[in-house]
Amino acid sequence: MSFPESAITKLLESVAFDSDGLVAAIAQRHETGEVLMLAWMNADAVRETLATGRVTYWSRSRRSLWRKGETSGHIQTLRSIRIDCDGDALLLGVDQTGAACHTNRSSCFFREVAEDGLVEISKPLED
Amino acid sequence: MSFPESAITKLLESVAFDSDGLVAAIAQRHETGEVLMLAWMNADAVRETLATGRVTYWSRSRRSLWRKGETSGHIQTLRSIRIDCDGDALLLGVDQTGAACHTNRSSCFFREVAEDGLVEISKPLED
Numbered sequence: 001m002s003f004p005e006s007a008i009t010k011l012l013e014s015v016a017f018d019s020d021g022l023v024a025a026i027a028q029r030h031e032t033g034e035v036l037m038l039a040w041m042n043a044d045a046v047r048e049t050l051a052t053g054r055v056t057y058w059s060r061s062r063r064s065l066w067r068k069g070e071t072s073g074h075i076q077t078l079r080s081i082r083i084d085c086d087g088d089a090l091l092l093g094v095d096q097t098g099a100a101c102h103t104n105r106s107s108c109f110f111r112e113v114a115e116d117g118l119v120e121i122s123k124p125l126e127d
Numbered sequence: 128m129s130f131p132e133s134a135i136t137k138l139l140e141s142v143a144f145d146s147d148g149l150v151a152a153i154a155q156r157h158e159t160g161e162v163l164m165l166a167w168m169n170a171d172a173v174r175e176t177l178a179t180g181r182v183t184y185w186s187r188s189r190r191s192l193w194r195k196g197e198t199s200g201h202i203q204t205l206r207s208i209r210i211d212c213d214g215d216a217l218l219l220g221v222d223q224t225g226a227a228c229h230t231n232r233s234s235c236f237f238r239e240v241a242e243d244g245l246v247e248i249s250k251p252l253e254d
Contacts, residue, residue: 003240010244024165026153033160038151038216050240083245084235085228089165091236101212108211109218113130113177117137118210 001078002053011050012043016087022058023090027100030079030093036100037108039066041090053078055094074098099125128205129180138177139170143214149185150217154227157206157220163227164235166193168217180205182221201225226252 003011015023021043027036039057041049045065048056055076059066069075080093101108104124111118130138142150148170154163166184168176172192175183182203186193196202207220228235231251238245 004242007240007242007244011240014238014245024151026162026165028160028162033155033162035153035155035160035162035218038153038165038211080239082236082239082248084165085230085232085237086235089235091162103212105212108213108216109209110212111141112207112209113134113138115131115134117134118141121209 001080003050005051008047008050011081011083012046014083014087015043015046015090017043018088020060022060023088025057025090025092027055027076027092027094027096029096031095034107035109036076036094036096036106039068046090049078049092050081055092069097072098072102074100076100128207130177132178135174135177138208138210139173141210141214142170142173142217144170145215147187149187150215152184152217152219154182154203154219154221154223156223158222161234162236163203163221163223163233166195173217176205176219177208182219196224199225199229201227203227 022040025041026038042058045056045058055068057066075097076094082091105122110122112121144150149167152168153165169185172183172185182195184193202224203221209218232249237249239248
């Protein structure tokens with residue numbers, strides 16, 4: 001799903017970017033509610049995501065736009081985008097192609113605390 | 128759900144706290160998968176949350192521990208806690224008493240981008 005410039009402007013006006021010009025973005029699988037990952041967006045990433053319907057983040061390590069899936073093919077297609085009460089977090093509803101995690105697991109949140117430490121709760125997807 | 132000291136230590140060893148000593152924490156309703164809020168934890172907040180089973184964040188504005196619900200009664204009871212692949216985000220499965228949002232809405236993510244701007248997709252809960 002993509003959005004017209006007027007909607008993009010309205011959203012950008014409501015985002016409280018941090019001192020690095022970033023906002024946290026949670027990606028959630030639209031169909032199931034599975035939380036896939038947490039990443040960051042700058043204004044350009046927000047704008048590109050809404051204009052194209054393909055989710056783009058800001059890579060803090062590479063200091064560049066990160067078009068999710070551009071090398072892996074594991075793209076995220078935007079279905080909805082919400083903003084929280086104080087404007088410093090976005091919640092993306094997405095259709096995820098393949099794995100969201102670079103470890104090839106469905107979600108980046110694949111380690112859970114148990115009585116005796118961390119346990120892996122999902123395995124890498126088969127290719 | 129609470130955890131023994133050994134499990135807390137294992138988790139803390141895996142968290143990549145940022146330069147302010149914080150890690151992002153997403154709260155998700157355990158029963159439904161609804162994403163409720165994004166907040167921050169320091170090591171003390173992580174420790175207290177796991178030791179007590181009552182979710183405690185770090186308030187960046189007040190610069191103090193924020194025992195969610197201590198004034199509103201809208202507490203979060205921990206059901207599970209996961210960590211992402213690079214250790215800089217936590218995903219909490221919680222039972223939420225009342226509203227998660229200070230606006231008395233179920234979730235802080237109550238504004239969604241539509242063609243013509245932002246629309247409110249949920250109303251404050253009745254008291």
